[in-house]
Each structure stands twice: as C-alpha cells, then as structure tokens.
Amino acid sequence: MMYIRKIGSPTSVALLGLLWGACDSPTGPTAGDLVVRLSTPNPDDRAAQLTIKCPQPPVSVNVTAGYLAYFDIGGSSATLIVIRQEGEFIPTRADVARVYVEDVSKPCSANLTSVSFQGYGLRTSLAGYSVSVLKP
Numbered sequence: 068m069m070y071i072r073k074i075g076s077p078t079s080v081a082l083l084g085l086l087w088g089a090c091d092s093p094t095g096p097t098a099g100d101l102v103v104r105l106s107t108p109n110p111d112d113r114a115a116q117l118t119i120k121c122p123q124p125p126v127s128v129n130v131t132a133g134y135l136a137y138f139d140i141g142g143s144s145a146t147l148i149v150i151r152q153e154g155e156f157i158p159t160r161a162d163v164a165r166v167y168v169e170d171v172s173k174p175c176s177a178n179l180t181s182v183s184f185q186g187y188g189l190r191t192s193l194a195g196y197s198v199s200v201l202k203p
Contacts, residue, residue, distance in 0.1 A: 096170035098126075101200050103147070103164040103177060105157065108195035112157040114150040114183045117198055119166055121145075121175040127167045134163055156185070166200065175200040 105115055119125060125145045130136035135150040149163045157163070168175065177198040182190040 097172060098167070098169050099171040100129075100165040100167055100203060101171060101175055102162045102203050103166060104160065104199050104201060105149075105163050105179070106160045106197045107157055107182070108159070109182075109184065109190075110156060110159065111185045112151075112182055112190075113185055113187065114148065115157065115163070115179060115198075116181045117147045117149070117177050117179055119145045119147060119175055119177045119200060121166070121168055121200075122173040123169050125166045125168055125175075129165045129167070131161070131163050131165070136164060165203075171202060 103117065103119065105117070107115075119128075121143055124143050125140055128136065128138045128140070128145055128147055130149060133152055133155065135152065137148045137150075139146045145166065147164060149157075151157050166175065177200050179193055179196050179198045182193060182196065184190060
C-alpha cells in the first residue's frame with residue numbers, strides 16, 4: 068500500500084513563510100553612517116562647533132567635501148568643528164559630516180554650541196539655527 072503525503076497544506080505554507088521571513092530580518096545592531104545636517108539663517112557663516120551624542124561612542128567622523136574638520140571623540144559624544152574652505156560659506160541647509168556608529172537604529176542627537184561668520188567673529192545668538200543627526 069502506498070501512502071501519499073499532502074505537501075503545501077495551508078498550515079505548512081504559513082509556517083514556511085514565517086520561517087522564511089525570520090531568516091531575512093536582521094538581528095542585532097546594524098552599523099553604518101548617520102548624516103549631520105546643519106541649517107543656518109545667515110548666508111555668511113564660515114564655521115560651526117557641534118556636540119554629537121549617541122548611546123554608544125561614535126566610531127569615526129568624516130567631513131563632507133568642501134569643509135575642514137577637527138573632532139574629538141570621547142565617551143558617548145563627539146565634539147566637531149567644521150570650517151568652510153576659504154572664500155566659501157556654509158549653505159543655509161548643509162550635510163556637513165557623517166558619523167559612523169555601531170547601531171544606526173539607536174538615535175543620536177546634536178547640539179550647536181557656536182558659529183562664526185566671515186572674519187571669524189562669533190555669533191552672539193544661535194536663534195534660527197538647527198542641527199540634526201539623520202539616517203542617509
């Protein structure tokens with residue numbers, strides 16, 4: 068006597084789909100870049116100092132083309148100074164750097180601490196400025 072086993076029953080198809088989906092979904096942290104975006108209300112800004120805070124220490128900081136940068140990574144934050152090249156100004160909305168972190172799903176934040184304008188004088192007010200850390 069021959070037995071025939073039914074393959075493809077609704078239950079087995081649903082189970083197979085569930086297992087297939089579990090194999091495709093990433094588990095654990097996903098390392099990658101986050102973009103640091105600066106918005107300025109002034110057309111003649113030349114440099115900005117930022118503090119970037121993340122749940123885990125940033126691994127590295129890379130500056131966007133057209134900028135010079137100085138940075139210090141310590142603990143769970145990085146201090147970043149971006150300077151526009153001679154004769155150029157920071158656009159009113161600019162991606163000034165990329166921060167490489169071990170887990171892009173954990174949000175980072177940024178604070179603007181100072182801005183200088185043409186001639187490197189410091190702005191007395193940071194009203195109208197914003198800085199954010201985003202997934203690209």
